[in-house]
Amino acid sequence: MSDKKQTSSGIEIKPLYAAEGGEVPGEYPYTRGIQKDMYRGKLWTMRQYAGFSTAEESNKRYHFLLKQGTSGLSVAFDLPTQIGYDSDHELADGEVGKVGVAIDSLRDMEILFGGIRLQDITTSMTINATAATLLAMYIALAKKQGADLNQISGTIQNDILKEYAARGTYIYPPAQSMRLITDIFEYCSTSLPKWNTISISGYHIREAGSTAVQELAFTLANGKAYLKAALEKGLDINVFAKRLSFFFNCHNNFFEEIAKFRAARRMWAHITKELGATDASAQKLRFHTQTGGSTLTAQQPLNNIIRVSSQAMAAVLGGTQSLHTNGYDEALSLPTEQAAKIALRTQQVIAFESGITDTPDPLAGSYFIESLTDEMEAAAHKYIDTIDAMGGSVKAIEQDYIQQEIAAASYQYQRELETGERVLVGVNKFTEQEPALDNVFRVDDSIRQLQIEKLNSLKAERDNELVRANLADLTTAAKGSNNLMPFIISAVESYATLGEIADVLREVFGEY
CATH class of the missing domain: 3.20.20.240 (Methylmalonyl-CoA mutase)
Incomplete structure (x- = not known):
């Protein structure tokens, strides 16, 4: 971007407008911006x-x-x-x-x-x-x-x-x-x-x-x-x-x-x-x-x-x-x-x-x-x-x-x-009868079946022994005080599912 800025009339715009000794952007407490x-x-x-x-x-x-x-x-x-x-x-x-x-x-x-x-x-x-x-x-x-x-x-x-x-x-x-x-x-x-x-x-x-x-x-x-x-x-x-x-x-x-x-x-x-x-x-x-x-x-x-x-x-x-x-x-x-x-x-x-x-x-x-x-x-x-x-x-x-x-x-x-104390245009003021918007986006329920098929095929192809071992390691870590991120990463890399990982933590942590 060019350093020089001007209005459509050619008036130059300064990089900063501030009162003398007043607050400026990029300086504590950053009221005027962080940069x-x-x-x-x-x-x-x-x-x-x-x-x-x-x-x-x-x-x-x-x-x-x-x-x-x-x-x-x-x-x-x-x-x-x-x-x-x-x-x-x-x-x-x-x-x-x-x-x-x-x-x-x-x-x-x-x-x-x-x-x-x-x-x-x-x-x-x-x-x-x-x-x-x-x-x-x-x-x-x-x-x-x-x-x-x-x-x-x-x-x-x-x-x-x-x-x-x-x-x-x-x-x-x-x-x-x-x-x-x-x-x-x-x-x-x-x-x-x-x-x-x-x-x-x-x-x-x-x-x-x-x-x-x-x-x-x-x-x-x-x-x-x-x-x-x-x-x-x-x-x-x-x-x-x-x-x-x-x-x-x-x-x-x-x-x-x-x-x-x-x-x-x-x-x-x-x-x-x-x-x-x-x-x-x-x-x-x-x-x-x-x-x-x-x-x-x-x-x-x-x-x-x-x-x-x-x-x-x-x-x-x-x-x-x-x-x-x-x-x-x-x-x-x-x-x-x-x-x-x-x-x-x-x-x-x-x-x-x-x-x-x-x-x-x-x-x-x-x-x-x-x-x-x-x-x-x-x-x-x-x-x-x-x-x-x-x-x-x-x-x-x-x-x-x-x-x-x-x-x-x-x-x-x-x-x-x-x-009516608060106006919402088109809702409680300036209303009119109108046809429904016909171009709306819909997600079909059939996609759940597609996801289930993908899950079934994933579980058939992955190394289920490795998944079980990684989930067991995560369980042990959750019961202790180790940082859980490395254990969760190992689990997802072996294609453990989101639900399987959440269930391990539900078992250890409980639900709210």
Whole structure:
């Protein structure tokens, strides 16, 4: 990108606008951004979330997105994969491939990334309870491709606390889940140094109905809990905190969302510093943003293109490191190729036509934005102080505090919609009779049978003695205190299935 920027009228845009002695981007506490030049130096990663049906079908969509100019992949997994059941399990019936791709074994992972060199892309995987197993499969595939593991980069969500609070795809009790997470931190710090070992997620907290302030507070409180758990394990905050990332939602209130992102960076810088981080990279909050799925409407779905554009622009003005824009038809189905393409084009128009990338944090110094940033921070701190007094996020979740706060906010929002106090265009104002959208995406139930056939053939071809031995080693390790990642990697390399590995851990850890 050229160093010189100017408006369409030829007015030069400076690399930085700041008050004398005022805060600048790239310097503590990073309110204005984590890089000195932000998008002037490098655009955010356009990371479109995709995954459905079988690994074969999702692979086709990934190649389509890469051809359209997406700069990073983001994998959605189906519900059975998220909660540790193979596609042939009775509880998987009706759910295989529906909200994401079905991954039963390393063989599915090989198909999913067929024709894609893992060393050449970054991949984000939205997976939590079974994160260690999916990461192990990714590592095993990278090794098979001959990749340099020091160069493999991407993110695993691995944020179990928000599952107990807001989403529900947990398997094991909190303490055992936290062990798996810190094992991943420890393993990757030496074996996969460029990998982001957790994406602490406010996205699902917001989708469950929280306010922007609650999303900010509960996400950072969870982040604080992960920092403390890793410190208790004896890990160095200046090493592991560099590989933590965050995942935020972006809803419709344009300025509130921008202020939320600015406040989040400042608050995290203070939190990490208080817990002993002295390295600048360990103090910086890096985050991915997804536009608000729950803001999209089935009524007048094309209105969603405008909502997504506004939300994406707020995320960019707020300084996001990567971005997923939702398809306009997502209130009705998984996105069609057409909707996925328009979502990606939305990011490309903002990046190359809007001019908002030409100077970092262009809204800094606005009386409104600065005041709103301060007020968001103060309101979020009240929640964090309450959670700290309870003994941290795990205790607050066990006492149902976070869940109750989200439920109350969600109820209030719904009430405002029903009374008309809050306007939702096309739903409670400017409504009209309209034909149903006919071009919607459907996943056929028959794909479960395809996955079962693949599982049967895998089990007939693999070395079952080796699988049994590796699962026995994993059982012994889970009963002790060894890091579990090497044992899970050995199991997936012998083509043990996701369900078999989850069952071993269920047996040792119990279910929550």
